[in-house]
Amino acid sequence: MPLSHVAFLILSAVALISGGLVVTRRNPVRAALWLIVALFSVAGIYLLVKAEFLFAVQIILYVGGIMVLFLFVLMLVNVNVSVRQAPFNRQWRVALATALLLLAELAYGFWRGAAPRLKALAPVAAPSHPLGNTQAVGMALYQNYLLPVELVSLLLLVAMVGAVIMAKRRFD
Amino acid sequence: MKAICEAALSVSSGDVVAFLLRHPLLVATLKILVVFAVLSGLVAYLVYLERKVLAFMQARLGPMRVGPWGLLQPIADGLKLLLKEDLIPAGADKAIFLLAPVISVVAAFSVFAAIPYGPGGWTITNPNVGILLILGVSSLGIYGIILGGWSSNSHYPLMGAFRSAAQLVSYEVAAGLAIVSVLLMANSLSLVEIVRRQQQMGAWNAFLNPVAFLIYLIAGVAETNRNPFDLPEAESELTGGFHTEYSGFRFALYFLAEYTNMVLIASLATVLFLGGWLRPFPGVRWLWPLDFAPVAAFVGAALFVGWLGHGSRVRAERIFFTVLALGCVVLAAVVAVPVVLHAIQGVFWFTLKVLVILYGFIWYRATFPRYRFDQLMAVGWRRLIPLALASLMVTAAMLLWTGNRAWPLTLANLLVGVGMTVVLTAGRSGRPPRSALEATR
Numbered sequence: 001m002p003l004s005h006v007a008f009l010i011l012s013a014v015a016l017i018s019g020g021l022v023v024t025r026r027n028p029v030r031a032a033l034w035l036i037v038a039l040f041s042v043a044g045i046y047l048l049v050k051a052e053f054l055f056a057v058q059i060i061l062y063v064g065g066i067m068v069l070f071l072f073v074l075m076l077v078n079v080n081v082s083v084r085q086a087p088f089n090r091q092w093r094v095a096l097a098t099a100l101l102l103l104a105e106l107a108y109g110f111w112r113g114a115a116p117r118l119k120a121l122a123p124v125a126a127p128s129h130p131l132g133n134t135q136a137v138g139m140a141l142y143q144n145y146l147l148p149v150e151l152v153s154l155l156l157l158v159a160m161v162g163a164v165i166m167a168k169r170r171f172d
Numbered sequence: 173m174k175a176i177c178e179a180a181l182s183v184s185s186g187d188v189v190a191f192l193l194r195h196p197l198l199v200a201t202l203k204i205l206v207v208f209a210v211l212s213g214l215v216a217y218l219v220y221l222e223r224k225v226l227a228f229m230q231a232r233l234g235p236m237r238v239g240p241w242g243l244l245q246p247i248a249d250g251l252k253l254l255l256k257e258d259l260i261p262a263g264a265d266k267a268i269f270l271l272a273p274v275i276s277v278v279a280a281f282s283v284f285a286a287i288p289y290g291p292g293g294w295t296i297t298n299p300n301v302g303i304l305l306i307l308g309v310s311s312l313g314i315y316g317i318i319l320g321g322w323s324s325n326s327h328y329p330l331m332g333a334f335r336s337a338a339q340l341v342s343y344e345v346a347a348g349l350a351i352v353s354v355l356l357m358a359n360s361l362s363l364v365e366i367v368r369r370q371q372q373m374g375a376w377n378a379f380l381n382p383v384a385f386l387i388y389l390i391a392g393v394a395e396t397n398r399n400p401f402d403l404p405e406a407e408s409e410l411t412g413g414f415h416t417e418y419s420g421f422r423f424a425l426y427f428l429a430e431y432t433n434m435v436l437i438a439s440l441a442t443v444l445f446l447g448g449w450l451r452p453f454p455g456v457r458w459l460w461p462l463d464f465a466p467v468a469a470f471v472g473a474a475l476f477v478g479w480l481g482h483g484s485r486v487r488a489e490r491i492f493f494t495v496l497a498l499g500c501v502v503l504a505a506v507v508a509v510p511v512v513l514h515a516i517q518g519v520f521w522f523t524l525k526v527l528v529i530l531y532g533f534i535w536y537r538a539t540f541p542r543y544r545f546d547q548l549m550a551v552g553w554r555r556l557i558p559l560a561l562a563s564l565m566v567t568a569a570m571l572l573w574t575g576n577r578a579w580p581l582t583l584a585n586l587l588v589g590v591g592m593t594v595v596l597t598a599g600r601s602g603r604p605p606r607s608a609l610e611a612t613r
Contacts, residue, residue: 027265029265029268029319029322030268033268033319036315052299052300052301053301053304055301056301056304056305056307056308057304059308059309059311059312060304060307060308060311063308063311063312064307064308064311064312064314064344065311065341065344068311068314068315068318068337068340068341069337069341071315071318071319071322071337072318072334072337072338075318075322075330075333075334133300133301134300134301134361
């Protein structure tokens with residue numbers, strides 16, 4: 001087995017295990033920390049398929065930005081109270097149904113896909129772009145998919161304004 | 173499996189050594205070790221330098237007792253911190269409490285692998301997303317601060333951690349926008365390419381885009397939690413901020429991380445804005461005497477140290493300083509050899525620029541009073557970010573319209589800088605908003 005396959009298996013195992021720990025930890029700060037580990041291993045998989053730009057952006061945005069804000073909010077939670085509460089309250093049936101649906105979807109994808117062996121699971125490097133990875137992403141986002149990108153950013157803007165308005169209304 | 177074992181046994185030790193010597197990781201590992209050693213020493217003596225410079229600015233002498241002119245003070249401090257008891261608060265989240273300082277130090281040190289210290293072999297590695305990698309890894313240091321503050325299970329550290337998180341996230345936006353202008357000018361994310369670009373332009377980016385340089389410097393000071401942005405560890409308000417509950421070796425790790433981050437911000441400012449390893453006016457031929465600046469620097473150091481020894485009344489100090497001065501003379505002679513001079517040229521200018529910026533950081537600390545928290549947020553969000561956005565747009569427009577000519581870029585940036593400053597400061601008094609006043613009551 002080549003080294004990249006070993007790395008891929010280790011990284012995906014870490015991602016899966018830490019993902020499981022995220023939903024089973026009762027201490028919310030611990031859960032957030034395991035989520036950071038999961039995001040890191042996904043970033044490692046990006047690097048493995050030679051998507052350096054995605055790797056860096058994953059770390060800067062998710063690990064360095066969004067998770068910091070997550071932790072910021074979670075630290076205001078009283079840990080002693082949250083540890084006593086039961087996780088998965090009232091929602092486990094919905095969650096189970098969703099998870100089974102997703103599993104079925106993935107299984108169908110693998111079944112329809114090429115070979116159902118380990119080889120098919122291994123990472124495939126993206127075809128190298130003459131301009132390089134970063135330029136390729138930029139070209140795709142701002143030339144081929146300009147309209148969807150702008151629509152998504154508008155959606156984010158609306159969500160942001162909405163959050164500000166809701167926060168203001170509560171204080172007034 | 174058996175075949176592998178037999179193959180391994182058949183290899184003689186000489187082959188192993190040859191293999192290791194030829195392995196590409198060997199040189200990289202050696203370079204990393206050198207950088208780590210130099211950086212640790214630099215950080216230790218940066219603390220000494222800070223204490224000395226602050227002392228002289230306040231008409232004091234600073235550390236004088238341990239060794240001649242207090243030169244052994246950093247070693248004594250380090251030993252003291254190593255020998256002190258490593259206290260863990262009773263209510264702390266133990267695992268996270270122990271882990272937090274390590275995160276800070278690892279994030280601070282590992283970034284230095286991607287910094288180009290000089291041309292060619294002086295660079296450890298040159299990833300094509302270099303600047304993004306550095307920003308990403310260095311932003312992990314914040315976890316050390318907020319996790320340390322939270323896991324202490326104590327009020328002052330938690331407040332310090334909150335302040336730190338809010339401050340870092342706010343000022344990272346301004347710093348990021350300033351860096352984007354540089355990336356546009358260089359048309360690359362690689363730090364080596366950014367320096368080469370400044371060589372081609374014949375001018376440092378600080379002159380081409382002074383507004384972005386200033387924004388980056390201010391945001392850089394804020395990101396290292398230093399005066400006037402040192403609210404996360406404001407002594408008069410939070411006793412010690414996020415590291416109040418830390419002692420001994422773990423406290424030393426936080427200290428190390430903070431000063432290493434200072435060096436990192438200074439190194440990045442040097443690479444992005446001050447031409448990295450290039451000498452001043454890289455394109456001007458008749459300034460060739462500047463190439464001999466390393467020799468002059470060592471001769472100057474020898475004269476200074478000799479003067480110190482001459483003025484000393486203690487015999488041991490006189491001997492020490494004379495030996496040091498002679499060492500500097502020998503170094504000056506070594507550096508004067510053309511081959512050596514050529515080899516260390518780049519690294520000399522890089523180090524000099526980093527030290528000048530570090531001196532500036534210490535100078536700010538002696539000069540500016542600490543901001544109030546609402547002022548801190550106002551400077552970040554209402555002043556720096558709009559200014560950075562305007563500067564970014566003007567830079568992009570000028571690059572598109574006038575290509576790579578230097579003067580239009582500089583002029584447009586200066587204009588937008590002055591204009592935005594007028595707009596942003598007009599009609600605002602220095603009084604804090606009502607909510608801030610009520611919060612302090």
